[in-house]
Amino acid sequence: MEELLQGLNDESLMVREINYSLIQETAEPLLKQVLEKYNPYLLLRCFCTLTDYPGTVTSLAVNFDSQTLANGSYKDHTIKISDLNSDELRNTLSLKGCLLAFSRDGQTIASTDGICISGQDKSIKIWDLSRGELKTTIKEKDPVYGLVFSPDGQTLAIRKEFNINLWDLRSGELKATIKGNFAGCIYVFAFSPDSQTLAIGSSNYSDEPKIQDTIGLWDLNSGKLKTSLRGHQVFLFANIPYTSSISALAFSPDGQTLASGAYIATGNYGESIKIWDLNSGGVKTTIKENSREPVTTLAFSPNGQTLAIGGHKKIIFWPPRSKK
Numbered sequence: 094m095e096e097l098l099q100g101l102n103d104e105s106l107m108v109r110e111i112n113y114s115l116i117q118e119t120a121e122p123l124l125k126q127v128l129e130k131y132n133p134y135l136l137l138r139c140f141c142t143l144t145d146y147p148g149t150v151t152s153l154a155v156n157f158d159s160q161t162l163a164n165g166s167y168k169d170h171t172i173k174i175s176d177l178n179s180d181e182l183r184n185t186l187s188l189k190g191c192l193l194a195f196s197r198d199g200q201t202i203a204s205t206d207g208i209c210i211s212g213q214d215k216s217i218k219i220w221d222l223s224r225g226e227l228k229t230t231i232k233e234k235d236p237v238y239g240l241v242f243s244p245d246g247q248t249l250a251i252r253k254e255f256n257i258n259l260w261d262l263r264s265g266e267l268k269a270t271i272k273g274n275f276a277g278c279i280y281v282f283a284f285s286p287d288s289q290t291l292a293i294g295s296s297n298y299s300d301e302p303k304i305q306d307t308i309g310l311w312d313l314n315s316g317k318l319k320t321s322l323r324g325h326q327v328f329l330f331a332n333i334p335y336t337s338s339i340s341a342l343a344f345s346p347d348g349q350t351l352a353s354g355a356y357i358a359t360g361n362y363g364e365s366i367k368i369w370d371l372n373s374g375g376v377k378t379t380i381k382e383n384s385r386e387p388v389t390t391l392a393f394s395p396n397g398q399t400l401a402i403g404g405h406k407k408i409i410f411w412p413p414r415s416k417k
Contacts, residue, residue: 097124101131156199161222163193163202172204174222184225194240194249201228201262203240203249217251219262229265233258238279243288248313250291254278257293259313269316280356283342289313292351294339308339308353310371320374322353343391343400350377352400354388366391366402366411380411 100112154163172186194203205217217231239252251258261268281294291311308322341354351369366380390403402409
């Protein structure tokens with residue numbers, strides 16, 4: 094047992110990986126406790142390093158086939174497009190970008206600068222990567238906090254503090270603004286696989302000892318709220334002033350299920366992850382394994398059978414993987 098524990102901190106990545114796998118398969122309680130506190134990021138290996146950047150890299154985005162990386166550099170006001178297989182620079186776009194987003198087909202990228210600094214340019218540039226040309230420019234009046242393309246590539250959702258603007262990329266016109274009745278800020282949003290629904294996570298500010306977060310499902314054809322999902326409850330200890338928020342959303346590949354994660358601050362606990370049946374609007378299950386830690390990201394496997402949950406220093410798979 095002592096050799097397995099020492100192996101987790103070995104200089105060799107291969108040795109660390111082997112010992113990590115062996116501990117996963119053991120039933121020894123002490124080893125299980127060690128594994129829960131172990132940082133799995135120590136098992137990641139570097140497959141390439143991109144250098145020669147004149148200033149700080151302020152933004153990164155990887156396209157959906159994991160073959161291309163876009164990064165924005167503040168000092169030289171450029172966005173560089175690199176091939177992750179060859180480590181070669183494909184193209185350089187003359188514009189700085191604090192936020193970047195790829196379209197699903199990897200042929201278009203959106204960029205913007207001046208996220209939350211008043212008075213700066215808040216235009217969003219839409220680039221054709223196959224030609225390296227600027228397709229169109231979208232003008233926004235307020236700070237921009239997030240960019241997401243719809244899966245069909247026809248719509249760009251732009252997150253503001255209290256609303257989301259939906260732009261039609263074919264016409265270059267604003268098609269809808271989702272304002273809603275948000276009691277707090279918008280924290281996260283996600284398109285359904287068919288691009289017909291937008292899920293928006295926000296927080297309900299309240300003086301009650303229980304704070305319920307809200308997820309709104311919006312019909313993108315009508316621009317109207319279809320339904321609201323409520324049920325994430327966060328409990329406060331010793332009257333600590335704290336407001337929770339929906340921190341992650343993920344649709345299943347068939348669009349029938351939505352996973353949501355809540356931010357749980359240190360010293361609090363709550364219902365951090367819920368799986369929703371979008372046909373009935375009810376909760377299918379509540380995952381409590383991460384009830385005292387923040388959920389930062391969620392992702393379904395391509396077959397929709399496994400949910401990956403990213404949090405503080407670890408990744409959880411649900412349902413738990415069977416031990417061999």
